[in-house]
Amino acid sequence: MDRVKDRYYLELALQEASKALEEDTYPVGAVIVDGDGQIVATGRNRVHTRKDATAHAEMEAIRNAGESIFKAKVNREHFTMYTSLEPCPMCTGGILFANISRVVWLLNDDMGFGGYKKIKDTNAFDSKFCKVIAVEEPLDDLKEQQKELMERWLSNPNHVHNLRKGAIEGKVK
């Protein structure tokens, strides 16, 4: 049953990721869901759209969740964060600060900025991480879709390699 629910919300996260790519920024999307399965907030990467290096999908979702994050803490409610990519170090911090009790992501990011597992493995924040259930890469077909978005991102004009190329060409002129 959980798997069916997870698929539904992960598909929504993937849709947000796809929108982000259409907006020429990193294809990552996130959805926060409460214990009754109600969507509390969604977010997608807005780093390039807002010119804000911290505007990651998970941070946006937490920001959009507003007061409900605090109410959840007081009422000991359990929120789940669904994200299309393994949270980076910043978003991992955000997830711990927001008292999210379950995190599910579609694709690991070992070679990129994936931070959740690396930080957890240090055991430095055991008392925080032990309150969070993490589920990595539960659905292969959706994982492939996120991979595809990441591959499409490589040729996006806002990808740093392409921006650098543009900067060099600009200098040559």
Ligand SMILES: [Zn+2]
């Ligand atoms: Zn992040």
